[in-house]
Amino acid sequence: MIRFRPLGRTGLNLSELAIGTAALRSAARDPGEAGAMLARALALGINTVEIDSSDAETATLLGDILRREGARHRVHVIARAASLVPFDLPSPHVPADQAYPGWHLRAATEALLGRLGVERLALQQLHAWCPEWRGEGDWRQTLETLRAEGKIAGIGVSLFDHDVAAGLEIVASGTIDAVELMYNVFDQGAAAALFPLCQGHGVGVVVRSPLYFGALAARPDGAMPGFSTEDWRTAYFYDAHRRETEARVQRLAPAVVAPDRSVADLALRFALSHPAVSTVAVGMRTCAQLEANAAAIQRGPLDTDRLAALAAHKWLC
Amino acid sequence: MALPDTLSLPSPHDAARDRLDRAPLGALELARPPLDDLPYRDFVRALLARQGFKLDFNRLEPDAALALVSDQLLGPASFVRARALLAEEIATLAGFASHLAGGRASIAIRTSFAPGDLVWHVDRVQEARAVRLLWPIGRPAGMRVTPAANIDPDIYRAYMRREFPLLCQMDSRVLRTGAPVETLWAHRPEQLAAMTSGRFPFLLDREAECEVTPGAASIHRVQTPAQPGAWHRSAWANRHAPGMQIVITAASDS
Ligand SMILES: NC(=O)c1ccc[n+]([C@@H]2O[C@H](COP(=O)([O-])OP(=O)(O)OC[C@H]3O[C@@H](n4cnc5c(N)ncnc54)[C@H](OP(=O)(O)O)[C@@H]3O)[C@@H](O)[C@H]2O)c1
Ligand SMILES: [Fe+2]
Numbered sequence: 401m402i403r404f405r406p407l408g409r410t411g412l413n414l415s416e417l418a419i420g421t422a423a424l425r426s427a428a429r430d431p432g433e434a435g436a437m438l439a440r441a442l443a444l445g446i447n448t449v450e451i452d453s454s455d456a457e458t459a460t461l462l463g464d465i466l467r468r469e470g471a472r473h474r475v476h477v478i479a480r481a482a483s484l485v486p487f488d489l490p491s492p493h494v495p496a497d498q499a500y501p502g503w504h505l506r507a508a509t510e511a512l513l514g515r516l517g518v519e520r521l522a523l524q525q526l527h528a529w530c531p532e533w534r535g536e537g538d539w540r541q542t543l544e545t546l547r548a549e550g551k552i553a554g555i556g557v558s559l560f561d562h563d564v565a566a567g568l569e570i571v572a573s574g575t576i577d578a579v580e581l582m583y584n585v586f587d588q589g590a591a592a593a594l595f596p597l598c599q600g601h602g603v604g605v606v607v608r609s610p611l612y613f614g615a616l617a618a619r620p621d622g623a624m625p626g627f628s629t630e631d632w633r634t635a636y637f638y639d640a641h642r643r644e645t646e647a648r649v650q651r652l653a654p655a656v657v658a659p660d661r662s663v664a665d666l667a668l669r670f671a672l673s674h675p676a677v678s679t680v681a682v683g684m685r686t687c688a689q690l691e692a693n694a695a696a697i698q699r700g701p702l703d704t705d706r707l708a709a710l711a712a713h714k715w716l717c
Numbered sequence: 718m719a720l721p722d723t724l725s726l727p728s729p730h731d732a733a734r735d736r737l738d739r740a741p742l743g744a745l746e747l748a749r750p751p752l753d754d755l756p757y758r759d760f761v762r763a764l765l766a767r768q769g770f771k772l773d774f775n776r777l778e779p780d781a782a783l784a785l786v787s788d789q790l791l792g793p794a795s796f797v798r799a800r801a802l803l804a805e806e807i808a809t810l811a812g813f814a815s816h817l818a819g820g821r822a823s824i825a826i827r828t829s830f831a832p833g834d835l836v837w838h839v840d841r842v843q844e845a846r847a848v849r850l851l852w853p854i855g856r857p858a859g860m861r862v863t864p865a866a867n868i869d870p871d872i873y874r875a876y877m878r879r880e881f882p883l884l885c886q887m888d889s890r891v892l893r894t895g896a897p898v899e900t901l902w903a904h905r906p907e908q909l910a911a912m913t914s915g916r917f918p919f920l921l922d923r924e925a926e927c928e929v930t931p932g933a934a935s936i937h938r939v940q941t942p943a944q945p946g947a948w949h950r951s952a953w954a955n956r957h958a959p960g961m962q963i964v965i966t967a968a969s970d971s
Contacts, residue, residue, distance in 0.1 A: 488874060489881050493843065563882035565889070638872045640918040641879070644907055714904055716879065 402445035407678045408577045408604030410554040412476055412522055416672055417697040418448035420683035424458045431461055437687045438465040444694055447476055450681035453508040454482040459515035467517055476522035478606055480558045481508045490560045496533035500526050502542030509546055523578050525556035531569050554578050562716055564589040571597045578604035584612050585667050585710055589717030595676035604678040610671035615645045617664035622650035648715060655709060665696035670710055673701035720746045720927045730816040742862045743947030744937035746929050752855045760799035761854055761961055763791050769829030780804035811965050814850040820969025830959035832891055832898045833884040835912045839946030840939045847939035847968035855960035858952035859929035865948055872919035913953045
């Protein structure tokens with residue numbers, strides 16, 4: 401049974417498991433498998449998809465599946481806009497009206513709606529959020545107008561990897577509906593202050609990268625899969641990073657107990673365990689991955705003893 | 718290894734500018750007397766005995782800015798003569814930096830230690846030409862400098878994607894609470910070891926670094942859209958004795 405949780409005060413109920421589409425970009429080369437995975441997810445009752453608004457290829461693929469499955473009216477799409485100015489790291493020196501001018505947010509939202517063929521997105525968000533942008537530019541006004549027009553249900557910000565501190569002020573201001581962030585066994589940072597703040601202000605939480613980009617879904621011996629040369633993870637997991645990650649994944653193996661079958665199962669249930677979390681977006685490409693992830697999520701949150709034991713595995717916070 | 722390029726003040730501005738442009742590491746050392754020989758040493762020591770702080774002078778002249786911190790931390794009208802002498806010295810150095818960059822200088826002083834400085838980096842501004850003059854008074858170790866060619870750019874980018882937000886968080890926690898880095902990062906022994914040793918995975922040759930003579934000042938190129946910056950880091954030895962760091966950044970768009 402797929403369970404649902406509210407997305408803050410938007411009135412939407414999201415499936416606890418959301419389809420992360422970052423990995424589908426490469427899967428678009430094998431649209432058959434990707435399409436089958438998406439169709440199967442809808443059939444299982446999963447109603448939430450996370451997508452980068454600028455990823456036209458994935459949006460088109462998703463739009464085709466939604467039309468074919470007759471699912472346009474029952475899917476909640478969590479969108480992340482891309483900055484007009486490219487940057488590697490959060491860049492407060494780029495003002496909000498250059499990174500996210502209102503016209504750009506409107507254009508990205510409307511283009512995505514068109515490609516998907518849906519009437520309303522669950523969320524539109526500014527990615528790599530910088531607290532300096534809060535009072536700048538016309539992004540807020542634009543998103544509020546889009547919300548009033550019924551084109552989005554909620555306004556959100558998406559935090560750069562490990563940058564939970566960037567979300568504190570805006571969540572406390574009570575002016576957004578949701579925040580998206582990385583949360584996993586290695587990066588438990590959000591649990592300290594941000595999650596309680598979200599609960600206090602009725603702000604929804606979209607967890608991403610619960611498997612640390614796939615590293616927590618390593619083979620049973622802890623070895624990470626080899627990534628292709630075009631895969632950005634090849635550069636991200638340079639030798640020393642890969643070695644340390646694999647060693648840390650191996651150390652998690654003894655924590656896997658039935659009914660969980662793998663570190664990935666444990667990691668997904670960990671990400672779901674905090675009550676502030678609305679949905680967990682997992683990057684997936686294949687039906688096998690979907691079935692495994694859905695089975696893990698359906699076993700629900702971990703008990704307090706197992707959660708407490710996982711505190712010793714934090715690393716990237 | 719000591720920094721190969723040194724300069725002593727006063728130095729003709731054009732010659733100094735030329736030297737900095739040609740310096741292979743993008744940095745020059747400027748000789749400075751040791752703290753014991755400075756006429757304002759007691760003033761500096763009194764400030765160092767207080768809780769760590771950071772102050773941007775903004776529009777304030779050096780004497781007004783020093784009066785502000787001094788009045789606040791040491792009581793009104795203390796060290797009047799000493800702080801005037803130090804202010805004069807800072808103004809001279811700011812004038813020098815400002816000539817090198819051909820633009821206005823902004824000044825900051827700080828007695829707190831930012832652990833993020835332990836990671837190799839270039840300083841960056843948006844203007845076209847920029848230099849930074851650092852004068853660490855009473856720091857046990859000098860700034861380390863390494864050639865740009867010694868940094869693997871792909872690993873550096875990946876490293877910073879993972880570490881940059883964590884470094885920013887640590888800097889603000891250390892400034893706010895004074896908590897030791899070893900405690901804050903007890904769960905990250907490999908990253909802590911890199912901070913203490915300066916040996917990061919993106920360095921091609923881990924021995925290839927020069928040290929500015931402790932107590933000396935230095936001036937280095939800041940990265941801009943028009944020029945490469947000097948790669949540098951602070952040293953672990955400074956974390957318990959951050960001294961008083963005078964930071965002067967001068968930049969221009971011409
Ligand atoms: N250039 C960049 O910086 C860049 C590029 C793309 C994405 N991103 C970011 O990274 C995020 C993508 O990561 P994510 O959030 O999707 O990470 P994630 O959920 O932690 O991990 C997703 C990866 O885990 C693997 N996986 C999922 N289920 C599995 C299973 N049951 N068994 C084995 N492996 C499984 C898949 O890897 P395989 O695909 O290898 O099977 C999948 O791509 C995006 O949200 C985006 O923000 C950044
Ligand atoms: Fe620096």
